[in-house]
Amino acid sequence: MNRRLLLSHLSLILLVLLALEVPFGLVYARSEQSRFASTAEQGAMTLAEVCEDKVERGLATDLPEFARNYARRTGSRVIVTDRRGVVMTDTTRATTAGTDLSAEPDIATALHGGPTTGTRTDPASYGGTLFATAPGGSGNAILCAVRTLYPLAAVARKERAMWTALAVVGLGVLAAVTLIGFTLARSITRPVRALERATAQLSDGRLTDPPATDRGPPELRRLAASFTRAATRLQHLLRAQQAFASEASHQLKTPLTALRLRLENFEPHLAPCAQDSLDEAICEVERLSRMVQGLLALARSENAAITPEAVDLDAVVADRAAIWAAFAGEQHVDIAVAGAKAGPVWAVPGALEQIIDNLLSNALRVSPPGTAITLAARTTPGDGGRTPPVVELHVTDEGPGMTEAERQRAFDRFWRAADAHHDGTGLGLTMVQQLTRASGGEIALDAAPRSGLDAVVRLRPARASATRNGSAALPEIPPPHLCSTDSNRSMIEGSPGRQP
Structure with a gap:
């Protein structure tokens, strides 16, 4: 019974924890990704404005150094193209200068004046890559396009840390609830266990340890009091029946034996025609004696606790x-x-x-x-x-x-x-x-x-x-x-x- 109460209690708490922690974790992960994407987009747009200014002033040779500084500071990869989509610089040098990227969707969109943000799979980066592409200019005056790429490993680590924290909190809550629930279950079922022991004792013939009537919930206290009264009454009736069986065996044998002896004493004084009636009377006395003794033996066997x-x-x-x-x-x-x-x-x-x-x-x-x-x-x-x-x-x-x-x-x-x-x-x-x-x-x-x-x-x-x-x-x-x-x-x- 303790196990059932505890399992039901823990099942309810577990459902509550799941209902609270899972939505919270999902909302946190989604907000963290959105915040990271928004930061990357703002950085790409700022970087594109600076690159546009340098191209416009004829300082395109400064772009590689400037892009590398930005990449080191933000932990990103920066690719800058000119107005035709030809690569001017790549901080990782994975794409050589002069490569035409105008066919790629994000670069094409940026060259037409629109920023782009998204994710792509990158085997070299755990958790994929977030890219933010922004145009350097506006309208028809697009001088360059900037693509920044950020590995999502940092975001994934934050999400894992958050889920770990939620799991630890949940386990802590479950442990505390288990301890509290086990204590409560034992306090609730203690009167039931006392009733079980008392019932086992009563079934063996004698109640030596009656259940306490001042512990547990009010319903169980009333049940214990009623059981004790019934058990006391039953034991009294059993003792009375046992006393009757033991005393009646002595009290009934004597008059039946005396009656048989008196009937047998009539035998010399009876006429032969009455002999059969005397034999039948003696036989009935013997039968009555057997019946009484059988009833007493049956009563004693029913009252005895025998293993x-x-x-x-x-x-x-x-x-x-x-x-x-x-x-x-x-x-x-x-x-x-x-x-x-x-x-x-x-x-x-x-x-x-x-x-x-x-x-x-x-x-x-x-x-x-x-x-x-x-x-x-x-x-x-x-x-x-x-x-x-x-x-x-x-x-x-x-x-x-x-x-x-x-x-x-x-x-x-x-x-x-x-x-x-x-x-x-x-x-x-x-x-x-x-x-x-x-x-x-x-x-x-x-x-x-x-x-x-x-x-x-x-x-x-x-x-x-x-x-x-x-x-x-x-x-x-x-x-x-x-x-x-x-x-x-x-x-x-x-x-x-x-x-x-």
Whole structure:
């Protein structure tokens, strides 16, 4: 922002300088040339009058010496011709005496009584030559003609000196304006930079250095004051939410546990016909307990500021597949690991394990016996600029799958398909999406090629040499138990609906 303000300021000053200095330089150069030409013309006319007087008095032999004196005094070249245009003397002796110049335009004009001034190119003279030709006499009594030639190098030197002076003045003005503009830009943007730092701190979870409200322009001071009030209010709300999440986890566990124990104590005293109702009540209490714990874990994960780190995706996939193989075997479902090695990816600590656990739990719940669940990793190379490389983890089952409408709503909290037959709370995929986004990735649900669902987790690849950064631990998501009389398995909470 400083650079933009400074460039805009300098651009305006540069335009002003150009608008002032260029016309001034052109006018000065034109006036200097006009003054020089006028002086040369006056000198030529004066010299012609003197030469006419000498010719008229028969002192033509004095003309060479007189012309040389004049040429030395003025730094010019003098050529004097008689009334026929024949050279009488040339101070440089470049034109010999007796040469006829009557055909040259300026001499011809002078012999007819008219003065002439102009410039001509002279290779021996830098910048050309100014000539001034005047008649010696008037009317029909023209006794001689005088041509004076002045090199324009002196005028060119004056013009160059003038342009140099203007350039130095302009650079000095630009330097002074740059210093002043940089100081002003920093003073104007200092509150903006303070707001930027405060915003970065707030995004990390805590505002430790609020922006000053007594510096900068009035608009920025008001903005800083409004931001500080909003940040203070937001931090208060976050602390209140965090305090609720930590306290409610203790306050809600005790009554739910006591309620389950009391229900279980009824079992010896109930008639056999009421046993099914008791089992259903206990199952609902367990489901309520899982839902409460899932909500608290989700709240803690949303409030925590967690930094992603490099995690070996291949190792985590192999570990979770080995752990879930036993549970899958009880349902006669295979868990297969396919695809090439993906290497390390960026993920928050513990998130990758929980993501895979939730997706495998969901897939296992809907997989018919004799089918398989496949975990496959694949690296999608980027285009070298606009699209970065991505590592995709596919968790594919062979269950009934989901419709397009169900896949769009699957990440909503508490949503479950109308034909769901398990006791899920509808928070599994919400937590998976939260953990994936906290890791800098995305998750999508696609239809499997044959049948079932393909859950695709896209994460950023990390270099193999990436170091592990210190970061806050992810809040533990307790594994709720499946309420089933046929199994004692403990699983991670599943997603809403028929699929994760």
